Amino acid sequence: MVTLAELNSGKIPDWCPGCGDFGILNALKRAMMDTGLPHEKFYLVAGIGCSGKTPQWLNTYSIHTLHGRALPVATGAKLANTDLNVIVTGGDGDGYGIGAGHFLHAMRRNIDLTYVVFNNLVYGLTTGQTSPTSEKGFATKSTPFGVIEVPVNPLALAIASGATYVARGYAGDIVHLSKLIADGITHRGFALIDVLQPCVTFNHKNTYEWYQKTVYKLPETYNPADKMAAFQKSMEWGDSGIPIGVFYKESRPTYADELPQLSTPLVKQPIDNVDIDRLMQKMI
Amino acid sequence: MAGQADLDFSFKMGGEAGYGIAQSGMIFSKACTRMGLHVFVNNEYPSLIRGGHNTVQIRVRAKPVPGHTETVSMVLALNRKTMDDHEKEVLPGGVILYDADDVKDTKKERGDVSYCHIPLLALAKEAGGERIMRNTVGLGAAAAFCGLDVGIMNQLIKEGLGKKGEALADTNIRAAKLGYDFAAKNYDTKAFGWKLSGRAGEPPKMLITGNEAMAMGAIRAGCKFLAAYPMTPASAIMHYFAANERECSLVMKHVEDEIAGINMAIGAANAGVRAMISTSGGGFSLQTEGLGLAAMTETPVVMIEVQRPGPATGLPTRTEQADLHFVINAHQGEFPRLVVVPGDAEECFYLTAEAFNWAERFQLPVIVMSDKYLAESFFSHEKFDQSRVTVNRGWIVGEDWLKAHQPFKRYFSTENGVSPRVIPGTAYGIHREPSDERDELGSIDEDPQVRKVQVERRLRKFASVQKEVPAPALHGPAGADVTLVVWGSTKGPAIEALELLEKQGVRANVMQFVYMWPFPEAAEGLLREAKRLVLVEGNATGQLGRLIRQQTGIKIEEKILRYDGRPLSAEYIRGGFTSLKGGRA
Numbered sequence: 001m002v003t004l005a006e007l008n009s010g011k012i013p014d015w016c017p018g019c020g021d022f023g024i025l026n027a028l029k030r031a032m033m034d035t036g037l038p039h040e041k042f043y044l045v046a047g048i049g050c051s052g053k054t055p056q057w058l059n060t061y062s063i064h065t066l067h068g069r070a071l072p073v074a075t076g077a078k079l080a081n082t083d084l085n086v087i088v089t090g091g092d093g094d095g096y097g098i099g100a101g102h103f104l105h106a107m108r109r110n111i112d113l114t115y116v117v118f119n120n121l122v123y124g125l126t127t128g129q130t131s132p133t134s135e136k137g138f139a140t141k142s143t144p145f146g147v148i149e150v151p152v153n154p155l156a157l158a159i160a161s162g163a164t165y166v167a168r169g170y171a172g173d174i175v176h177l178s179k180l181i182a183d184g185i186t187h188r189g190f191a192l193i194d195v196l197q198p199c200v201t202f203n204h205k206n207t208y209e210w211y212q213k214t215v216y217k218l219p220e221t222y223n224p225a226d227k228m229a230a231f232q233k234s235m236e237w238g239d240s241g242i243p244i245g246v247f248y249k250e251s252r253p254t255y256a257d258e259l260p261q262l263s264t265p266l267v268k269q270p271i272d273n274v275d276i277d278r279l280m281q282k283m284i
Numbered sequence: 285m286a287g288q289a290d291l292d293f294s295f296k297m298g299g300e301a302g303y304g305i306a307q308s309g310m311i312f313s314k315a316c317t318r319m320g321l322h323v324f325v326n327n328e329y330p331s332l333i334r335g336g337h338n339t340v341q342i343r344v345r346a347k348p349v350p351g352h353t354e355t356v357s358m359v360l361a362l363n364r365k366t367m368d369d370h371e372k373e374v375l376p377g378g379v380i381l382y383d384a385d386d387v388k389d390t391k392k393e394r395g396d397v398s399y400c401h402i403p404l405l406a407l408a409k410e411a412g413g414e415r416i417m418r419n420t421v422g423l424g425a426a427a428a429f430c431g432l433d434v435g436i437m438n439q440l441i442k443e444g445l446g447k448k449g450e451a452l453a454d455t456n457i458r459a460a461k462l463g464y465d466f467a468a469k470n471y472d473t474k475a476f477g478w479k480l481s482g483r484a485g486e487p488p489k490m491l492i493t494g495n496e497a498m499a500m501g502a503i504r505a506g507c508k509f510l511a512a513y514p515m516t517p518a519s520a521i522m523h524y525f526a527a528n529e530r531e532c533s534l535v536m537k538h539v540e541d542e543i544a545g546i547n548m549a550i551g552a553a554n555a556g557v558r559a560m561i562s563t564s565g566g567g568f569s570l571q572t573e574g575l576g577l578a579a580m581t582e583t584p585v586v587m588i589e590v591q592r593p594g595p596a597t598g599l600p601t602r603t604e605q606a607d608l609h610f611v612i613n614a615h616q617g618e619f620p621r622l623v624v625v626p627g628d629a630e631e632c633f634y635l636t637a638e639a640f641n642w643a644e645r646f647q648l649p650v651i652v653m654s655d656k657y658l659a660e661s662f663f664s665h666e667k668f669d670q671s672r673v674t675v676n677r678g679w680i681v682g683e684d685w686l687k688a689h690q691p692f693k694r695y696f697s698t699e700n701g702v703s704p705r706v707i708p709g710t711a712y713g714i715h716r717e718p719s720d721e722r723d724e725l726g727s728i729d730e731d732p733q734v735r736k737v738q739v740e741r742r743l744r745k746f747a748s749v750q751k752e753v754p755a756p757a758l759h760g761p762a763g764a765d766v767t768l769v770v771w772g773s774t775k776g777p778a779i780e781a782l783e784l785l786e787k788q789g790v791r792a793n794v795m796q797f798v799y800m801w802p803f804p805e806a807a808e809g810l811l812r813e814a815k816r817l818v819l820v821e822g823n824a825t826g827q828l829g830r831l832i833r834q835q836t837g838i839k840i841e842e843k844i845l846r847y848d849g850r851p852l853s854a855e856y857i858r859g860g861f862t863s864l865k866g867g868r869a
Contacts, residue, residue: 271506
């Protein structure tokens with residue numbers, strides 16, 4: 001069990017005033033508190049970008065990695081010590097662009113991680129270029145005549161790739177988002193929480209006002225065990241409405257569950273005197 | 285011929301991929317080691333799965349074998365190309381075993397060599413086998429000439445094929461016997477000048493590749509995590525880890541790409557286990573990014589880089605030593621790393637094990653380099669001495685220490701540059717590790733003074749390592765007239781070349797660079813003491829020579845270089861020496 005005071009690193013976030021990241025940070029803190037898990041067992045792994053700085057504002061074990069590489073670092077840490085609750089933060093460029101390959105494979109593995117993606121549909125820290133989730137036609141410094149590609153659909157990709165907990169939250173609804181993250185942390189397996197995050201500086205289309213009008217919660221009657229329904233829901237986007245909530249959830253053994261040698265976490269196995277005599281004998 | 289003590293027998297088998305040459309080579313080689321003899325086995329093959337031209341060459345001696353020779357005493361030609369390409373390598377008095385029904389119209393240009401037809405295919409069929417069993421018939425015929433212990437050979441066939449069924453093993457044993465009997469009946473095998481005889485009382489020997497020795501060293505050192513992507517000639521390391529994953533309780537993760545590989549290893553090491561990657565130059569190229577992350581977060585990882593000829597795809601299955609400067613300089617910025625290069629299987633084992641101690645004691649990436657010739661050749665060696673491998677995990681602090689040292693300063697400045705490390709999950713040790721520059725607490729900080737302190741602290745680690753790295757190894761007589769300067773797999777061929785040079789009246793020794801970076805401080809004195817330096821390297825530009833000049837100002841003018849994708853040999857070095865200006869001493 002960790003308190004809000006214990007989670008504060010004492011550093012003041014250097015995000016732009018009004019940035020959607022503040023909402024996500026608050027939801028993340030609340031989720032960590034709500035899980036009741038011990039403070040020192042949280043291990044945060046961050047990519048690069050505005051979102052990558054999140055661990056700096058939190059007092060937990062953390063490693064800040066390279067652009068797009070947070071998921072493999074997190075995978076290695078989790079396999080080394082399955083007792084850690086590994087939470088990964090990154091942005092849309094980090095996870096769905098430069099790190100897209102790792103994203104896909106981490107989900108196939110159903111590695112027990114919680115991946116919170118700060119999805120603002122634009123590159124922020126590099127001062128406003130197109131991102132993999134930018135809408136077609138979106139004009140940026142790198143696409144002054146509008147984006148030509150269609151955007152990546154992270155939820156559909158996640159459902160198709162074997163993620164076992166696929167959710168979307170909104171940075172403007174902290175209570176709802178913190179529940180999605182807390183459930184993602186306690187979920188055994190790969191949990192994606194894609195978070196709609198307004199960028200007040202570089203994205204003047206997908207703003208708080210726009211999200212307030214378009215975002216709606218999946219109804220109580222929605223069944224997240226229905227994979228085909230989840231695919232269908234994941235395709236909804238635009239002025240007519242954007243669903244948030246848990247799109248898909250299933251129970252499947254995690255990658256570590258399938259490795260009998262992890263019944264004791266690797267980090268706890270003694271290494272002072274590993275006897276290799278049998279290995280050598282086999283070579284004779 | 286010479287007596288048993290001077291025995292030097294080389295046997296080359298050649299044929300297309302898929303002919304079972306590698307397996308026959310293993311049986312022959314292991315039979316020799318079980319007879320108490322020493323062997324060295326190297327193979328040459330192109331980058332394909334079926335067809336092409338593959339050879340296995342087994343060199344047998346009564347004393348340790350440092351490398352291969354350019355000549356052989358016996359050839360088993362399973363195809364025409366083997367005959368055409370390797371006829372010239374056979375020593376006078378040697379034999380070429382071939383199937384005249386298969387390998388037709390050959391020139392048979394050598395008057396001093398016996399061409400012995402063995403009906404390999406007919407006898408394989410007579411034994412109840414197929415074309416694939418011709419190699420076993422050949423093995424039997426070879427045994428008849430050189431005196432390989434047939435009982436041991438049959439036992440090895442059983443061990444090798446037993447898993448696939450007793451019947452298959454029996455068929456192969458029959459095939460080998462038919463080959464043996466045919467040779468013994470039709471040729472004067474007794475006159476063959478190279479005879480293997482068992483050496484009772486010899487300690488049992490392993491037959492082990494450089495790759496396997498590295499993997500074994502890592503396991504002995506307590507490495508629990510390997511992340512790798514298949515790439516010749518490094519793949520056998522991942523195979524070895526995977527095969528022993530459960531027995532040794534470790535994880536081998538076959539990753540989506542080498543970028544994931546290095547980052548997973550960093551994650552595992554950061555979480556507190558000994559972790560490594562294994563790859564070749566192409567994979568290492570992708571991992572240069574992660575190398576810097578390991579250095580910046582001061583996460584101890586071990587990276588094995590097995591060289592092959594580049595650039596790009598290059599010669600995927602051949603050998604070269606051309607990545608030295610790349611490995612020493614990879615990644616942007618200035619930071620400490622350690623680069624070490626073993627020269628044989630024994631060094632592969634001990635130096636890889638020790639790499640984990642270096643990595644953890646100084647919290648930096650350690651790169652262990654190898655090359656195809658070292659990685660995939662088999663060495664015969666007694667069991668390694670486990671007591672020579674100790675585990676030193678460096679400065680890892682626990683709860684009690686942490687309670688007394690709050691707040692925990694992960695990156696605080698020390699004299700030798702090494703800061704206290706904590707295993708995540710430990711109470712009172714919570715801290716942040718950014719890839720940005722940071723203060724001693726781990727908070728991102730761009731203050732010029734903070735930057736200066738951290739850069740200098742990291743470089744002090746480099747200086748601390750430099751004080752400890754051993755001097756280059758010297759082999760052969762002290763004060764020799766000529767010193768061959770080598771690194772990596774060139775060690776064995778260079779040491780053997782000393783004997784050949786001695787016969788030409790040249791008294792030479794070998795200076796083997798093992799620890800390359802930090803450049804060993806003692807090296808300059810040794811180099812300056814030498815009377816005449818000759819650089820011997822498996823690359824086109826003399827990379828070690830450039831490093832020596834960079835670090836000491838000493839320019840080695842005389843060079844013997846090989847860059848045709850094939851390994852250096854004692855004969856090649858002697859030839860190269862003779863061609864040097866004033867090469868004849």
